[in-house]
Amino acid sequence: MTLNTPTAAALPEVSGTLTPNRPLDGLTWLRVGGPADWLFQPADGDDLTAFLRALDPAVPVFVMGVGSNLIVRDGGIRGVVIRLGRAFNGIEIEGDTVIAGAAALDSHVARRAAEAGLDLTFLRTIPGSIGGAVCMNAGCYGAYVADYLVEVRAVTRDGQVLTIPAADLHLAYRQSSLPQGCVVTQAVFRAPRGDSDALHEKMADQIARRDASQPTRDRSAGSTFRNPAGFSSTGQADDTHDLKAWALIDAAGLRGHSWGGAQMSEKHPNFLVNTGGATAEDLESLGELVRRRVLEHSGHDLQWEVIRIGDPLPGHQPD
Secondary structure: OOOOOOOHHHOOOOOOEEEEEEEOHHHOOOOOOOEEEEEEEOOOHHHHHHHHHHOOOOOOEEEEOOOOOEEEOOOEEEEEEEEOOHHHOOEEEEOOEEEEEOOOEHHHHHHHHHHOOEOOHHHOOOOOEHHHHHHHOOEEOOEEHHHOEEEEEEEOOOOOEEEEEHHHHOOEOOEOOOOOOOEEEEEEEEOOEOOHHHHHHHHHHHHHHHHHHOOOOOEEEEEOEOOOOEEOOOOOEEOOOOOOHHHHHHHOOOOOOEEOOEEEOOOOOOEEEEOOOOOHHHHHHHHHHHHHHHHHHHOOOOOEOOEEEOEOOOOOOOO
16 A cells, blocks of 8 residues: 555444455456555445545545446556445336446346336446446447436435436536546436337347457457547537547557557457456557557547556556
8 A cells, every 4th residue: 555545544434345455457357457545345325425424535536337448557546446236236117217226237227127128228238337337328329328317326425415317417428427526326217118028139139249240258348449529510529420449440550459468359449458468558558559550540539438547557657
């Protein structure tokens, strides 16, 4: 731990689990990264709220889902990492409404909804959990969280419990305006009706299409870079524009390009994969190389979709 890391005595008492110097590599899909100074796994919503209310405001907090869209740098994360568990993964169906805990997997929510004859099939192939899907306004096959979200329940950094209407989140392409340090605990969706068997068939087709075009058996974090936004005739950003990051990477000759144990997938060049033994520095360095080469080749400045968090090792910086 660093000199600025709070000691156990300086942290609030909890009902859940508070672990010092917890390695995070095993909690991310890319299997890289250093330790968190502290990892907090709250027992329930009351435990989370009390902890945040009592925590020194100077202590940094980072909320981690299932690590599907995340590079934790090799030096680890200062402060407290919060990871929601079983107490936050419930799924309830009420009429045409789906109420999902933030830790519920996107794929599980899609399947449970389909069983009830509700269409949230777009979630089936999105890696990760509902909390992250809300924060990133996740989408697939032309549908986004913003199309179905009614409201979220969240806890602020100072321990206030809020219900936030979807309109107040200003959901846009891969972004939202959640308050800084806010922890989403639950999301409410309104879904259109559909035939349950047809919805399951639709999801099976989506999975087949995904597996045919993406390196689903490799160690990756999904799409590495956002697709560049086009612009409509009114000058507004158009998120449906067909310019794809993978095509720009491919045109720059970077399909299959590697750096240490990191590689841009041969199957889908917008997927950054750990071929075995990659460090976070390898992965981030390769990503930055891709950004430079694409900018030189096409003039497009690719923006990271994968979240990068934490400190590099002393004396190390991604190239």
